[in-house]
Amino acid sequence: MATIYDVARRAGVGIGTVSRAINNSPRISPATKDRVLAAVRELRYQPHALAQGLARKRTNMIGIILPVFTGYFYLELLKGIQYALSRHKLDLLLYSVDQTGKADAFLSRVLHEKRVDGVLLISLQISETSASSFKQTGFPIVLVDSHCEDIDSFTVENRNGAYQATRHLISLGHRRIGMIDAQLRSVPAKIRLDGYRQALHDAGLAFDPRCLVISDEDGEKDGFNRESGYHSMLKLLSMKENRPTAVFISSDIQAAGAMQAVRETGLRIPQDIALIGFDDIELAEYLGLSTMHQPLFEMGKQAVERLTARIEETDLEVMHRSFCTRLVVRSSCGG
Amino acid sequence: MATIYDVARRAGVGIGTVSRAINNSPRISPATKDRVLAAVRELRYQPHALAQGLARKRTNMIGIILPVFTGYFYLELLKGIQYALSRHKLDLLLYSVDQTGKADAFLSRVLHEKRVDGVLLISLQISETSASSFKQTGFPIVLVDSHCEDIDSFTVENRNGAYQATRHLISLGHRRIGMIDAQLRSVPAKIRLDGYRQALHDAGLAFDPRCLVISDEDGEKDGFNRESGYHSMLKLLSMKENRPTAVFISSDIQAAGAMQAVRETGLRIPQDIALIGFDDIELAEYLGLSTMHQPLFEMGKQAVERLTARIEETDLEVMHRSFCTRLVVRSSCGG
DNA sequence: TTGAAAGCGCTAACAA
């Protein structure tokens, strides 16, 4: 494989000149530039990314740390991210975290290994310690679907979304409304619970702890999955006549499991029990599931734009942007 | 950020010794090793990945090139890949290709930029030129869901799968069987067509070109998407009484669109028209879609294992492995 | 406008 020395020799110039030629430096005559570029083509030369990165202190890669992904949620987000990234000619290093809490290890690696110019942390909470490391070093980082005072973040209005979803059920006449949530150590899950309770409260409805089921409450997983939704709904239905007439579920994928549970129990949706989800993944449309839509593609895109801005301009004010959710009414709550 | 020189100074040793300490070299005394590691901890030192890569000629990253992904197909594959990768402590550089044909540009980058130790090419065809470059340089590459004589590959038995799917429809008594395929420049699409035709032939059924619709025939996209499936089915249904009584569709996601088209036309599945898909994505279960299952997670895992083997041992024999598909019968073909 | 040379932060060969 050709190096810059090979090109220099072939073109009869020094390596500095080659460097100038391929980096559009003005400090080179058109004639020699042509000669160098010809040699580049002949040798099919492309700079060694590591060497270039080491010398330039720029890698043109960004890292993204996310929970081992399953489901359309991350797919949509990734698409938005990819879209923006390719426009900036940036490459993507994917760190996927399998255990909750292991995010910090990746953050530390990102910070020290210098493999990427910046990092996107998705749906994962950042520890105080990590946050201050990033703050101090000024290393570019942007949070997506997560929040931290001192760091740029892009989130959806989880609280308001949950509030709207619950309100929708209330407006349909339901008085006994349950919720199936994911593990509360997940920030969105926690905030969605708040929104749900607020809506109940504002409508003068009492919060009944028995109507709240946390998926995978003590498990390894975070609760955002179909099986957990299935079991959570079974638990809710076991209350018999005391069971809620409507349920707000913290994610569509859980709702999918929940719908199955309802059907297997011989109950009808929405006549016997109304359901509303959150996320608006593709599946929701097929299932006729009412849900809260989030502009994931757009979020991914904007997060990247912000990150690149931060890479260019290290001392920007911290910013937080929250995206509105939108109620999508389908048949699962009879609305 | 601390460098190896900082650590050396702090521990009162040379940089070579630091290097030996952190790389488990036997050529160092336990005492100094401890001292060095203490300094490492105090300074929170982690080696600079680029510098290390440049010196070692090893990056501990692998690249994966795939079509801009949508759908569970790549998710499942990616999960298998991630699983194996994390066991090898390898990082993942994701190149996602938006335009068919642009794969070659990425392959060339991978080869020259030296950012990764090896590459996985997914669902994308490799050109003769690229193939021979890789052959010559011995740069580790493995194909997944794609095939090339000279390169390791992991595929599903597309031909046999399509054959089985079609045969299943035949065994159900159908005589006029259509197919909705994706663009034929996609290798799997092409092979699935072969399997379909073979099955017809073996059953003594004539192939009727009017019963074959190619999704996105002249479009930008590859045809593997819902909208295209929808339109393709509409086209098939427009044949009225001449229309097929059963259709084999080259992917579940197209089948999803097709089912919608059938329903909107007021026809029933499977009574009026029987459908069978390919892939067995999660959605298929919800839709009650009969389909051909492929062991994607396993494929991803094995592809990585093979790639790492090739990275360690550059002169291995070329190998090809083909994974069996499995017929999953649901309600969409009345089986 | 150009070439030479000093880094970038590491590994590995070579001496000591």
Added chain:
DNA sequence: TTGTTAGCGCTTTCAA
């Protein structure tokens, strides 16, 4: 067992 030094392949001063 250890320190020194020559690369790895590039960018970027600094002179010329």
